[in-house]
Amino acid sequence: MTDTTESGEKRTYAVGSVVRALRLVDLVAEGPAEGVTLTELTRGLGTSKSTAYSLARTLVDAGYLRDVQPGPRYRLGMALVRLGDRASAAHPLADVVKPVLHELSRQTGMTARAAINDDGYPMFIARVDAPGTIRFHTPLGVRELPHTSAAGKVILSLLPAGVTERVAEETGLPPRTRKTITSAAELRAELDLTRGRGYGVDDEEDSDGVLCVAAPVFDHTGTVFGALSVTGLKGDQSVRQITELGGVLTEAADRITRALGGHRAL
Structure with a gap:
């Protein structure tokens, strides 16, 4: 993602991990009521399972997602x-x-x-x-x-x-x-x-x-x-x-x- 200054110079400002985290929230929001599995998140993000897990756990700890059992499956959290x-x-x-x-x-x-x-x-x-x-x-x-x-x-x-x-x-x-x-x-x-x-x-x-x-x-x-x-x-x-x-x-x-x-x- 880029921004363009008045001089025409393009400046990259997107933070990849933030973009992936927001995409992960979208995947959960668009998923079934019972929640989205880690495998489904990994596939949707196109990342490794460890990366998807780290992002999901960070969002769970912050309250933006929550994990439910069995699974775990991820659903939207109260903070959102x-x-x-x-x-x-x-x-x-x-x-x-x-x-x-x-x-x-x-x-x-x-x-x-x-x-x-x-x-x-x-x-x-x-x-x-x-x-x-x-x-x-x-x-x-x-x-x-x-x-x-x-x-x-x-x-x-x-x-x-x-x-x-x-x-x-x-x-x-x-x-x-x-x-x-x-x-x-x-x-x-x-x-x-x-x-x-x-x-x-x-x-x-x-x-x-x-x-x-x-x-x-x-x-x-x-x-x-x-x-x-x-x-x-x-x-x-x-x-x-x-x-x-x-x-x-x-x-x-x-x-x-x-x-x-x-x-x-x-």
Whole structure:
């Protein structure tokens, strides 16, 4: 890569290792959801395996990539997701969901968010705050605890049982409120309920006085891709009102699924 001065002299300014590192990030971003192997990165970069590995490990250590097992396979890291409006500009799904989130927020009077499935955890990539003065501390680009989150429950409910077991072991199911699910058996029962009704509920399980409802978004393979959710004060919300919110979220999530060319698993 070169630059040309006013005198016409060409000046080389590209740093080869940086160019390769950026290309490696592109390869991971363009790769499958389960991640890209070292062999695939080596082939895509046209370098030796040791060079690809050194670049990948450097990016992992910096947070721009992360390695997942078995493999390892490489996926985008949190540092990338947090760039650009702390996540919104970093994920293409944000542009698709923002109009739907605005509509949900107006319709429900609640904060509306969109999450992606990040290896069994919900990671929120877009948010539209509720009208009015109430604001919830809901950062973007950060994994949330699946067992306390409506979006997390709905994602886990549609993944293999082994994922639930792994997440329960990794997190330890810590309590956030007196209503938080803290045992694997309780979590399995809650996920069965969530799967049956088609939407997830966080009934003051993450924060006292706060209610969340979420519905799943699916990709082209019928796999759960993420979720849409709304968050607001619990107040005196009735079971009927929560059920109605579930219906509203499901309809909105299905619209996003169709926009992504996805479909519900049969």
